[in-house]
Amino acid sequence: MSVTIKKIAEVSGVSRGTVDRVLNNRGKVSPRTEQKVKECAKRLGYKPNLAGKALAAKKKNYVIGIIISSEGNPFFNDVIKGIESFIETYEQYGIKVIIKTMKGYNIETQLNLIESFENEISGLIITPIDTETIREKINYLKDSGIGVITLNTDIKNSKRFAYVGTDYYKGGQIAGGIIKLINPLALIGIVQGSNKIYGHNQRILGFKEEIEKNTGATIKEIFETDDDDITSYEKTLKMLKSNNFIDTIFIVAGGVYGVCRAIMKLNRKNIQVVCFDEVPTTIDMLKNDIIKVTISQQPILQGKKAMEIMFDYLVKGEKPQNECYIIENQIKIKQNF
Amino acid sequence: MSVTIKKIAEVSGVSRGTVDRVLNNRGKVSPRTEQKVKECAKRLGYKPNLAGKALAAKKKNYVIGIIISSEGNPFFNDVIKGIESFIETYEQYGIKVIIKTMKGYNIETQLNLIESFENEISGLIITPIDTETIREKINYLKDSGIGVITLNTDIKNSKRFAYVGTDYYKGGQIAGGIIKLINPLALIGIVQGSNKIYGHNQRILGFKEEIEKNTGATIKEIFETDDDDITSYEKTLKMLKSNNFIDTIFIVAGGVYGVCRAIMKLNRKNIQVVCFDEVPTTIDMLKNDIIKVTISQQPILQGKKAMEIMFDYLVKGEKPQNECYIIENQIKIKQNF
DNA sequence: TTGTATGCGTTATCAA
C-alpha cells in the first residue's frame, strides 16, 4: 500500500517516534539518524496522510481568529458567509473559530481587536488597514508563531503568509473593456471611492490604461465619494446637470446606490452604469436597468478560500504555493441573477 | 469535547459496535436498543467525524470510474484537469481513479466503456449520451449499488444521484443580454451546434426569449454546424455573403474557429461575435478582437465539483442536498485573460 | 443480538 511513517520506520530500522521527529523537524535526533530517515522517506516517496494528521490534530485545540471590517457593509456579509460555511468542517477537526467584526477603518480599533485574542489564536484572517501599525503587529504575530492571511485587501511587505483577494488593477481594466464594448465612444464620469485606498487607485489606473489604449472613449470627469451614498448622490446630480453630454458612469467602489438614485431623479436612464460588487441595492438597480454591468469580487469564494488556506496551514502544515491567491473579477449582467 | 460513537455508547449503555450498527442501519439490532441509541444520538447531536471515517475507509479500496467524451475536444481537457487535481487527495484515502476517454457520441462505445469496469467500481462520473440505452445502464448501476454522477450533460429521469454542469437555458439568456448590451438593434445570425443536443437547444430557447423580450434586436438567420469548423467556416461565408446586413453572430456551441476564420477572410471585423467556452483558438480570437465576448462553463470547476461530490458520497456517505449542482456561466472578455 | 479487539496514519507522552 502507501508509504506511511510506520513503513519508513521499518525500512530505516528506527522507531515511528524518531521518524516523526525527523520529518517534522522536532529536533532531538542524531544527525546520522536524521540523514538516514530523510533519505529513506525521500526514496520511498513519503506523502503524509491528511486523515491521520487531522485525527491527531484534534488534540491540539487550535483557535483561529478572524477580523473583518464588515459592520454596515453588506459586501463583507458575503465574505463572512463564505467563512462560516467552513465552521462546521473546522469543528470536526477540533478547530475553534472566533469572528470579530468592526465598523470602518480605525487603526486603534483594529489593533485592540487583534490584541484581544492574540494569546489564544494560532492563525489570523484579517481585512487589514494598510498602515505601519498593523504591518508591525502582523510581523510580530508571525514571529510569535501565528500565521496571518490578509483578506480582500493586502498589506505589502508584511510577514503575512498569504493574501486572498482580487486583482484590483485588472478589475479596472475589465471595467474599461466592458465600457468600450457597450460604447466605443463613451464619455465617461468616474465616481471614485477614496484616493486613500490602494485598491481603488489601482482600479482607476487599470481603467485609464484600458480607455486610453484606443482613441474613442474619453474620461470627462472624476470625483470622490468616500463610499458614501449621500455624497455620491449629490455629486452625481451636480455632474450630470453641468455635463449633460456624459453618457457613461464608472463607479469604482461604494456609493453605487446614490449614483443610481441621482440618475433616476434626473430621468437619464440612457446613461450606462458599470460598477463593482453585488450588494442587494446593486442587484435591484441591475434588474431595473439602471446599472448595466457589475463586476463581482466573488466575496463568498474569498471567505471560503481564506479558510481553506488556513486549514491547510494548520492541519497539513502546508503553505500555499503562491503567496497571493487571486480571486477572479466576474462580469455580471441582469440575466445572471 | 465533541460527540463520538464512543460517547453515545457510554451514554446509552451499549457497546460501540451496536451504536455503529444502528447509525449505519446494518441491522441485527433489537428494535428497543435501536430506538434507544437513535434517540440518544439525536439528543446529543451526533455528527460523524470525517477524519475518522476517512481513515477507516482506507480499508475499503474504493475505485471510481470516469468516462469523458473528450478526445479531440479541448473543452473536456479542462474538465479532466479539474478531475485530476483531486487524484492525489483520493489516493490519500485509498480511492483509485480510472479515467477512460472516448471520441464523439457513439452509444455502443460508451456502453462498452461502462461495462469494461462496472464490476470493479463503486462510483461513476460520466458525460452521458442522452439516450435510452445509457439511461437504463445508469439505472442498472444504481441498483447494483454504484453511484452515478452526470457531468456537463444530464440525462433526465435516470437514477443518477447528481448532475454537475451549467444551466444551458440561462447561458442562452446571458448571451442574449450581452448582445443587447453591445447593440440593442443587432441583426443576428445564430450558428447552432446540433439540433439533436439538448443543451444546444436550451441555449437557443433562452437566447430567443431574451432577444424577443424587447423590440430592437432581431434574429435573421440560423444554421447548424455539428460542431465542425469546416462546416461552420463554409456556412458562415455563405451567410455573410448573402446577408451582408448581419452585424452580430451568436455561436451556440462548437465551430467557433471556423466562424472567425470566415469573418477574417471577408474582412468583416465590425461583426460582433459572442460564443461559449475558452479553448485556445477562442482565446486567440478574443485577443485579436474577432470575438468580443465568450461565456465560460468553468470546465475545471466542473471536474472538481464532480470529484468533490463523489468523495462525499463514498467517504462521508452523503448525497448532495440538491441533485443538480449548477456551475455558473461566466462572462469573459479580452481583459479577463 | 451484542460486545470486544484491532487497525487505518499521525502525534504526544512517558519511559528507557
Added chain:
DNA sequence: TTGATAACGCATACAA
C-alpha cells in the same frame, strides 16, 4: 537521543 504505547473516531471481524 531513542523507543514503546496510547489516543484521535470509525469500521469490522470475530467472539460471546
